[in-house]
Amino acid sequence: LAKTTQPISMDSYEGQEVNITCSHNNIATNDYITWYQQFPSQGPRFIIQGYKTKVTNEVASLFIPADRKSSTLSLPRVSLSDTAVYYCLVGDMSAGNTPLVFGKGTRLSVIA
């Protein structure tokens, strides 16, 4: 399983763009990169998933360079409600036996 490394915490002001980078140097050919968000007292919630280049949805963008050894989750114009823990996961979505492993995540605090 590819190990991921993220910053432990980040602070941001409301309205700013936040970029959280995840390192996954040992990513395998079949691995996808998935990000989850977790609020206190709730289970994690899927944000976005990608394999290469850029993926964008209504919530975030995911940037993946050509070597795929890292990825960056971009949250545009954050608000106080974006305060949460963000997890980067790497796994083979085509193999039924591969468990999804969560690291410690990045705790984002949005300040007014």
Added chain:
Amino acid sequence: EAGVAQSPRYKIIEKRQSVAFWCNPISGHATLYWYQQILGQGPKLLIQFQNNGVVDDSQLPKDRFSAERLKGVDSTLKIQPAKLEDSAVYLCASSLEWASLSETGELFFGEGSRLTVL
């Protein structure tokens, strides 16, 4: 669409007692997971089911933890006897069969069951 249901939401027990948690996944989801989340840490996978078969239980402390998924739908996670270090939130998640995950990669989590062992 109904989400993943878990019960109870909260449970307080004395050490050496037993406890059971129940999970009802989203209808049609073949894969079910139990995660343990200790305060301040990320979720740790305990066991993964595909229908009613176990795919991975390598991190399940089998001397005290057990899990079953009868008929490939609901699942129960049991701890007996509980230890202080079992205090955590137990999260259940479900997903479509793996062949479909390449589209979204999405696990759907319940709200969790918070266990306090005194």
